[in-house]
Amino acid sequence: MPIEQDYSKTENGTQPVESDNQDSNKTPTLPSFTANKSSQTVNTLWRTLITPNSPNVTPNSSYYELISFYVYHGLLVLLYFNIFIFGLITFSINRTKLWFFELAYNPSKSPSVISADISKLNKIPKRISVILNLKPEETENGGISGLISDSSEVCAWVVASGIKYLSIYEYGGELKNNIPELRRSVYKKLAVYYGTDNVPTFSIKVPHANAIYYGASDQDIDQQRYKNTSYKPILQIVLLSNVDGRATIVDLTKVMADLTTTNEISPKDITVKFIDDELKQLVGEEPDLLILFQPYLNLQSYPPWHIRLCEIYWEPDNDAVTYPVYLRALQKFSTCKVNVGK
């Protein structure tokens, strides 16, 4: 490394002097390219051909720098290749593992199987959150219909595990645009699990639009029951998307800014607890467990305020919404210990 740097320094040091000399010899009217000899032209052409697209190397770099760049970059590509091969191996191992899990744990659309699995655990989360991805339509379970059926499947598992709060995050907010389909789909799925006579009640909340929907449809006979304000449905579903993240915090700041200009609040009164309470109202409570149904950990702009202490679970190389992933997340959660700072 040091040798290389020294070399480049001398290059840079000498070059400007030469060009100065050339400039002073030339008449200013002549275009500069006429001064290029054919050998120089070939040289520059060749240089631009072999100069890589990298900020480390400019077309003015010396040949030494270029050659060392290629040697090192070759080594890097070789290392990339190794990572690729290693990735293929781990991918097949992980996929085989997931396949076995799928054989081993099958909810077979029966809540009793799920609650038997859950009852073995020491503790379960109070609030659960999942990140779902909209997949391209040509893949299995892709498109909006796939997203809706995945969400309703998750709802059924959550009800069967005895958890009352589920928030579903989807980056683009497609679920929010398809509320009627989602309501029907969730109802149908719960009916498959619990039988048509005994469908658990649920509500779907869209915090961003400040809307709440009860049951399968507004014409439902059950609506009478929901009219009673003290009645709490068995499952509360909250739909989130990227607008509930940073954008909501920005909006909250704007509202508070308006209030400070009219002297209704003072900046000194704003504490962590104050903002926390406001965001609880605007977005919802922080979940205890966040499950990602994607091959690697990436939070995709999930509301930043709400990931402080929640346990995050994802299964490497998995991209399907399957019951074993959900169950393993709960199993992992039951063993983990949260000590806030202690």
Add this chain to the structure above:
Amino acid sequence: MPDWMSTFPGYQQILENCTSLFASVVRTGPVPQHIGFIMDGNRRYARINQIEVKEGHNAGFESLARLLQVCYKCGVKSATIFAFSIENYKRNSFEVDWLMELAKMRFGQMIEKGDLCEKYGIKIRTLGDKSLLPRDVVECLEEAERTTANNSKAVLNVCFSYTSRHEITTTIVNILENVKKGLIEPGDITEDMITNNLYTGDQPPLDLLIRSSGVRRISDFLLWQCHQEHCDIEIIDTLWPEFGTMQMCLLLLKWSFNRTYGRKKYRGKKETKKEKEKST
């Protein structure tokens, strides 16, 4: 790496040369500009190896120095470490006192001539609520900031008495105070304004967040910075004091690989399909 290997003569030299070679190789591809570290597992390490808790913290610091060397060699511009959380005041007073002592000692050590900071031109910045800290520690931190203020090659952010929620709140309060003074119109507040006013506002966006000891939680660290798609989060199972140079190299390489060849993202594909339909 087994322990006996490190007893060979010239081992340190070879290791040094290897990391230099690796750095020149990695520099030819993309390199994360800003890395965050959550240093977890010092106490567990102490318990497993049956040493005192403070020895565990010591080992953790050595590990940090090792990793920072690799990072800065490879061209990382900025590193942020989570040294002490506001929640950590809940620990027993002996440990808190010892951590404060350790911080004072290590900051002194880092800014000594010829050590890490001078070698790589590191500017130290401390992020957090200093009003909660004892006076002598604050003086020590400020001393470190002053001595390294002229270094410009790389930045080391030390989060001391920090939580991310506190950071976001402080930023919002600062903005509101400016609004009250009439410097900012309420309508002009944007996402970027908050991002730029955070403690890390003047630094490149966080590209990689590494958490050791296999705990899958963010624990109130750089929440605003890490939740977006461009930031990868790596959770490794090794305890922090055992986190070695080799593993760091592998993580950098993995990040670089994922950036070059891209991780598959579902988003956006739908739109291209719709566009196709429109065009046909």
